[in-house]
Amino acid sequence: MEGIFWLAVMLVMYAYLGYGALAALLAWGLRRPEPAEAEGELPRVSLVVAAYNEEEVILAKIANSFQLDYPCDRFELVIVTDGSTDRTPDLALGVAGTRVMHAGERRGKIHALNRVFPTLDAEIVVFSDANAMLNPEALRLLVRHFQDPMVAAVAGEKRIKPGSDDVSKGEGFYWRYESALKRWDSRISSVMGAAGELVALRRSAYVPIENDTLLDDFVMSMRLVARGLRVVYEPEAYATEEASVTVAEEFKRKARIVAGGWQAIIRLWPLLIPRRPLIWLQYLSHRVLRWVLVPALLPVILLSNLLLAWQLGGLYAWLLQLQLILYLAALAGWWLQARGIRHSWLYVPFYFVFLNVAALVGAYRFWTGAQRVTWEKVRRAPRTTSL
Numbered sequence: 602m603e604g605i606f607w608l609a610v611m612l613v614m615y616a617y618l619g620y621g622a623l624a625a626l627l628a629w630g631l632r633r634p635e636p637a638e639a640e641g642e643l644p645r646v647s648l649v650v651a652a653y654n655e656e657e658v659i660l661a662k663i664a665n666s667f668q669l670d671y672p673c674d675r676f677e678l679v680i681v682t683d684g685s686t687d688r689t690p691d692l693a694l695g696v697a698g699t700r701v702m703h704a705g706e707r708r709g710k711i712h713a714l715n716r717v718f719p720t721l722d723a724e725i726v727v728f729s730d731a732n733a734m735l736n737p738e739a740l741r742l743l744v745r746h747f748q749d750p751m752v753a754a755v756a757g758e759k760r761i762k763p764g765s766d767d768v769s770k771g772e773g774f775y776w777r778y779e780s781a782l783k784r785w786d787s788r789i790s791s792v793m794g795a796a797g798e799l800v801a802l803r804r805s806a807y808v809p810i811e812n813d814t815l816l817d818d819f820v821m822s823m824r825l826v827a828r829g830l831r832v833v834y835e836p837e838a839y840a841t842e843e844a845s846v847t848v849a850e851e852f853k854r855k856a857r858i859v860a861g862g863w864q865a866i867i868r869l870w871p872l873l874i875p876r877r878p879l880i881w882l883q884y885l886s887h888r889v890l891r892w893v894l895v896p897a898l899l900p901v902i903l904l905s906n907l908l909l910a911w912q913l914g915g916l917y918a919w920l921l922q923l924q925l926i927l928y929l930a931a932l933a934g935w936w937l938q939a940r941g942i943r944h945s946w947l948y949v950p951f952y953f954v955f956l957n958v959a960a961l962v963g964a965y966r967f968w969t970g971a972q973r974v975t976w977e978k979v980r981r982a983p984r985t986t987s988l
């Protein structure tokens with residue numbers, strides 16, 4: 602029982618703290634030169650935005666896209682509105698210079714992208730979400746990495762707009778840590794998955810993925826890594842979006858991500874074979890442990906600690922008290938935020954427990970077939986939509 606307890610504790614600590622320290626050390630030892638600005642004529646870029654019932658933000662997204670610092674003769678904006686039942690297609694069609702592709706049936710984001718991709722002829726395709734606003738330099742910063750022929754995709758940074766509630770604080774803290782891990786992973790070899798808020802892809806490297814894929818951006822980017830290509834990170838190209846309106850909305854999103862993570866791990870099984878040691882270490886540490894093992898290990902740690910404290914006392918009784926304090930702090934954070942009372946010091950234990958409970962629910966949904974391929978829209982704070 603002691604062996605089980607300490608092994609579980611070490612794996613959890615490694616997944617959330619140890620790997621970060623190891624990745625930072627490896628990244629420092631394997632520093633790569635910064636990419637230079639692209640010389641000569643910039644590559645043509647297609648910015649593709651999949652927008653399902655996004656009438657509240659679509660005009661703001663279009664305005665943001667046309668304000669990007671990129672030559673207009675080397676840039677096109679493509680809005681894909683499959684299945685939308687609101688005014689999203691009409692609003693997008695009303696803006697000159699925007700190409701709108703619409704199909705009446707909603708079959709999921711990846712089906713829409715697979716349908717649209719053959720119509721694109723730009724050298725670089727950039728995917729972004731409708732609610733994610735890009736900084737003006739984003740495209741120039743992304744495309745400079747493609748001067749390296751081994752780079753197949755470039756992931757931008759996701760930033761959560763600061764808010765006053767526990768959801769934005771917890772989500773923002775999580776993404777700041779994720780951003781640091783991505784910087785280190787990119788320097789070591791490749792990013793372990795790109796986020797769909799902002800990712801650029803070399804068009805010639807694109808291979809359609811299954812239409813029932815739950816986590817399309819992750820699977821698409823990791824299949825490039827599996828082929829021996831690089832997916833790198835550009836933290837200065839960023840997409841800013843609002844935090845989820847409520848904890849329940851954020852929980853729904855996180856559960857879907859982990860359900861997609863289980864599906865991805867099965868489909869990407871060759872990456873579990875340590876043919877390339879660095880890639881294997883990064884993938885196992887950053888993704889597999891976080892999505893699969895840690896959520897299941899937390900109950901194991903608590904139950905084994907209960908038994909050890911009862912049988913042996915001493916150190917195990919003290920560790921049990923620490924665990925109970927952690928869970929009580931998380932519970933207090935949940936109880937207070939549900940009543941509109943904000944205590945920022947509680948958001949770290951709350952969000953940690955929140956993430957792992959959502960992961961257990963996501964695993965259940967995947968294995969029971971309850972997770973649908975189409976996204977259930979997450980409500981976020983409102984944004985101005987005038988053009």
